[in-house]
Amino acid sequence: MSTEILLRYVHFISIFTIVGALVSEHLLLKETISRSDIGRLAKIDGIYALGVIVLLAVGMTLWLGGFGKPTEFYSKNPIFHTKLTLFVIIGILSIYPTVFFIKNKNGDPEENIQVPKAIFWMVRMELLLLFVIPILAGLMAKGIGSTG
Template sequence: MTLEILVRYLHFIGIFTWVSALVLQWFLVRPVLRRQQIQQLARIDAVYGLSAIVVVGMGLTLWFGLGKPAEYYSLNPVFHAKVGLAVIVGLLSIYPTVFFARHRKGDDPIAEIAVPARIRQVITLELLIMLVIPFLATLMAAGVGR
């Protein structure tokens, strides 16, 4: 197995994990959660963050180190749109991450915490944007933007 294949595999696994964590968050977020549930969401959010780091790390390795020459990606506007959307998703994720981190600690695991509606809206927006990214990757694979 070549290093490029391993890096591509890790990139895909990272993407699947990233999306899976986001879907889990979407299913688990409710208007009111117990601290225990927020702690669970914080752990899922940590997986989300780690998987995003894997995706970015492997993506940068593919862009600048392995596979096609960097110009193949650097000169492709579809690639820039794909990366831009991934950055937007990452920036949007800051709000739920901060909320989960702030509310995960406390003495009473069954204390009820009101969750702002905006948290679910942000997660929904992240998921909708994530739906577009594979489409852009498919366009790139078909040679669009070169």
């Protein structure tokens, strides 16, 4: 098996990990939640973070490491830059929920905590933006946005 195929496989698995974690977070969120459930959400958020780190590392390796298409194919493609921008926006949106989960996971496990409405909207916006990225990837695969 070539290194490129292995890297692309890990790239896809990390995408599935991110989507699964975000969907899980969305399904587990409630207006009022116990600290033990916040602890679960914090663990899921940790899996999400691990998926993001792996995706970023492998994506950068594929982009800059000379595997498959040349670096210029991606570097000069505005659709690729749109994908990266969406990825950064998703990362920024994830900061507040992550901080909330970490800050509120400790204490009496039965104590209920009010979840700010902003967290619901941030997770939903992350999911929405995340589902746009594959469309952009498909466009790139067809050569759309390529200057060469």
